[in-house]
Amino acid sequence: MLAGGVSASMRYYPYLQRPFYTARGEGPYLFDNEGNRFIDFNTSNGAAILGHKHPAIREAIIEALDAGTIAAAETYHHQKLAARLCEIIDSAERVRFASTGSEVTSVAVRLARHVTGRKKILKFDGHFHGLTDTFLYRRDESGAVIPSAGGVPEAGADEVVMSAWNDVDAFDAMIDQQGNDIAAVILEPVHFNAGCIPPIDGFLEHIRSRTSAAGIVLIFDEVLSGFRVRLGGMEEFYGVRPDLSTWAKAIANGLPLAALTGRADLMEELIPNGPVAHSGTYSGHLHSVLASIATLEELSQPGLFNQIEEIGKGFYSQLQDTFDRHAIPARVQGMGTRFGIYFGRTEPVTTVADVQNHDHDLNRQFYLGCMDRGVYFHAYTHTGPPGHAGFSLAHTDDVLGEALNVMDSVAADIARGRN
Numbered sequence: 001m002l003a004g005g006v007s008a009s010m011r012y013y014p015y016l017q018r019p020f021y022t023a024r025g026e027g028p029y030l031f032d033n034e035g036n037r038f039i040d041f042n043t044s045n046g047a048a049i050l051g052h053k054h055p056a057i058r059e060a061i062i063e064a065l066d067a068g069t070i071a072a073a074e075t076y077h078h079q080k081l082a083a084r085l086c087e088i089i090d091s092a093e094r095v096r097f098a099s100t101g102s103e104v105t106s107v108a109v110r111l112a113r114h115v116t117g118r119k120k121i122l123k124f125d126g127h128f129h130g131l132t133d134t135f136l137y138r139r140d141e142s143g144a145v146i147p148s149a150g151g152v153p154e155a156g157a158d159e160v161v162m163s164a165w166n167d168v169d170a171f172d173a174m175i176d177q178q179g180n181d182i183a184a185v186i187l188e189p190v191h192f193n194a195g196c197i198p199p200i201d202g203f204l205e206h207i208r209s210r211t212s213a214a215g216i217v218l219i220f221d222e223v224l225s226g227f228r229v230r231l232g233g234m235e236e237f238y239g240v241r242p243d244l245s246t247w248a249k250a251i252a253n254g255l256p257l258a259a260l261t262g263r264a265d266l267m268e269e270l271i272p273n274g275p276v277a278h279s280g281t282y283s284g285h286l287h288s289v290l291a292s293i294a295t296l297e298e299l300s301q302p303g304l305f306n307q308i309e310e311i312g313k314g315f316y317s318q319l320q321d322t323f324d325r326h327a328i329p330a331r332v333q334g335m336g337t338r339f340g341i342y343f344g345r346t347e348p349v350t351t352v353a354d355v356q357n358h359d360h361d362l363n364r365q366f367y368l369g370c371m372d373r374g375v376y377f378h379a380y381t382h383t384g385p386p387g388h389a390g391f392s393l394a395h396t397d398d399v400l401g402e403a404l405n406v407m408d409s410v411a412a413d414i415a416r417g418r419n
């Protein structure tokens, strides 16, 4: 039987005390085993940017099947996809493919440690970079860095420096004190893993200038933010160029593909040209590569990201109105296709500490009420900051309108219960 009843810990739904069992997906919908239909606001943890069962993805997978499901083989398709990524991502001079976001964030840090000859990395509180030992550290109440999960070496905490997102002074203090030992600064350019916490004006530019001056490799982890707000990632949106970037999820619309991109002089330190290890039997699996080529083709339609921005703005402001109308304390923050709902808070959220006291009771009532009426949000946790939500290109105005009606009725019920 499955350990803990799930194949991945984050599939456990704490408000249900079990996973949400899904039978299939189509467009903006998921269907459960009983055939009930749900408007999907999880979209495969953010991977299904085009929606489920997209015809172009289906065709790509059939092409890969017909080629014989070959893994561990280089093809011209890999070259074509790498070339396309270098066209659309400003900082991408070289590309390596892998299967998961966790792999590429770890390889990015390995590269940074090699080229700088330094050991430490600086990461921001709450930013998620995957489940390898490299990143499984957090700060305790006293500010000390400690392992955030069992089995993670305590000694590794000495190699992790942590700072608060959007706190320029705290970041500067860390760089002033330890900059000469820091190999890499890694960050989510928008902290989407805690809903949607954008950088304050000038924060990314400041980090760029301090890391350049201190010889630190700057890594943008675009696994969740990539292909959501701009085709060229958040670096295009903010106009800040990292040294290395990591991509996954929406890059192949749900097929397992990740990419590490960045400066040629760094990337060419990978074996065979340099000494830094990265390989994998399934790296750049043909199914995923062909799905990615198809996904990027769909995402390259002129004007698409402006359209997404407009749809998102309208949807987030209507959702905020819904909560306000029913006097439910909740703040909606979103960019492009991803958003967070902060229950129990009405002020802007600028750092994860703002939502440590997230109102999970209200969150539980809302999510379970929505689920009863055919709208699916995934709860990643029942303590601390909330997780994230999003929509896909298959969520038409009608679908979003239907979801807003459901959310309005759930909010009305919650408000009645509170009065």
Ligand SMILES: Cc1ncc(COP(=O)(O)O)c(C=O)c1O
Pocket: 045, 099, 100, 101, 102, 103, 105, 128, 129, 130, 131, 188, 193, 221, 222, 223, 224, 225, 248, 249
């Ligand atoms: C920003 C970010 N980095 C890395 C990862 C890890 O990616 P994966 O789940 O593909 O290992 C995630 C996954 O949610 C993520 O959101």
